[in-house]
Amino acid sequence: MKVGIIGGTGGIGQGMALRLSQNHTVYIGSRLEEKAQAACEMCSYALKVLGLPFDLIPTTNQGVVDQADVVVFSIPAENLERTIESLQGLEGKTIISLMNPMVRADFFKYNPPAEGSAAQQLQKLLPQSKVVAAFNNIPAGKWQKLSEPLDYTVCVCSDHADAKTEVMELVNSISELKALDAGPLAVSPYVEAITPLVINIARFSKKRDVGVYFK
Numbered sequence: 001m002k003v004g005i006i007g008g009t010g011g012i013g014q015g016m017a018l019r020l021s022q023n024h025t026v027y028i029g030s031r032l033e034e035k036a037q038a039a040c041e042m043c044s045y046a047l048k049v050l051g052l053p054f055d056l057i058p059t060t061n062q063g064v065v066d067q068a069d070v071v072v073f074s075i076p077a078e079n080l081e082r083t084i085e086s087l088q089g090l091e092g093k094t095i096i097s098l099m100n101p102m103v104r105a106d107f108f109k110y111n112p113p114a115e116g117s118a119a120q121q122l123q124k125l126l127p128q129s130k131v132v133a134a135f136n137n138i139p140a141g142k143w144q145k146l147s148e149p150l151d152y153t154v155c156v157c158s159d160h161a162d163a164k165t166e167v168m169e170l171v172n173s174i175s176e177l178k179a180l181d182a183g184p185l186a187v188s189p190y191v192e193a194i195t196p197l198v199i200n201i202a203r204f205s206k207k208r209d210v211g212v213y214f215k
């Protein structure tokens with residue numbers, strides 16, 4: 001699969017690139033191509049040292065849209081609208097949202113947009129694309145720790161059956177991840193809200209990289 005990551009230079013973007021590029025073509029996107037180049041070099045070095053295969057290409061965020069079949073939005077949710085305005089050609093594509101809008105006060109609070117969730121906002125902004133919420137609850141640190149398998153369940157929500165199936169296959173192709181069909185995109189607020197919960201657990205219980213496994 002050709003998977004591109006908008007904001008691929010961030011913690012979660014690079015973590016995903018490290019795992020996904022072992023059996024998919026991955027485009028690391030950025031607002032600045034040099035930043036994507038640097039992230040790509042770091043990921044390539046880490047994979048080379050471990051003797052792992054990879055297929056990684058640095059590009060701009062627009063380059064991601066131009067070349068990838070599946071586009072992951074991995075930016076802070078508050079920057080979504082302006083980022084979409086800067087991009088062309090997302091129509092018809094499968095779009096993954098892993099964004100979890102939240103604010104930090106005495107604890108982390110889920111802070112969804114008026115549409116209900118970041119994924120629903122994305123679908124409203126891109127009515128001709130197929131938005132799928134997935135990968136919301138896996139900490140970046142776990143994606144990046146290549147010495148350990150990635151052993152989580154991944155809730156997948158979408159109103160587009162074909163795109164949901166495609167993303168569930170992508171999930172199941174990564175390490176030990178297991179995709180769970182969580183229903184339509186209207187369920188995505190519940191999935192996004194799990195992330196501030198696990199971050200609060202990590203903070204108050206003094207644990208690192210807390211995730212969830214449904215069984």
Ligand SMILES: NC(=O)c1ccc[n+]([C@@H]2O[C@H](COP(=O)([O-])OP(=O)(O)OC[C@H]3O[C@@H](n4cnc5c(N)ncnc54)[C@H](OP(=O)(O)O)[C@@H]3O)[C@@H](O)[C@H]2O)c1
Binds near residue numbers: 007011012035079141
């Ligand atoms: N971190 C986690 O553990 C984790 C886990 C699950 C889901 N998520 C979600 O994944 C998303 C990314 O998380 P992150 O921790 O990787 O975030 P981040 O490091 O703060 O940002 C990711 C990338 O977004 C781009 N970006 C930053 N500000 C922007 C702006 N104003 N406009 C457009 N692009 C901008 C930057 O890329 P360039 O400067 O290269 O363009 C940056 O490297 C968030 O929505 C978060 O809720 C995070």
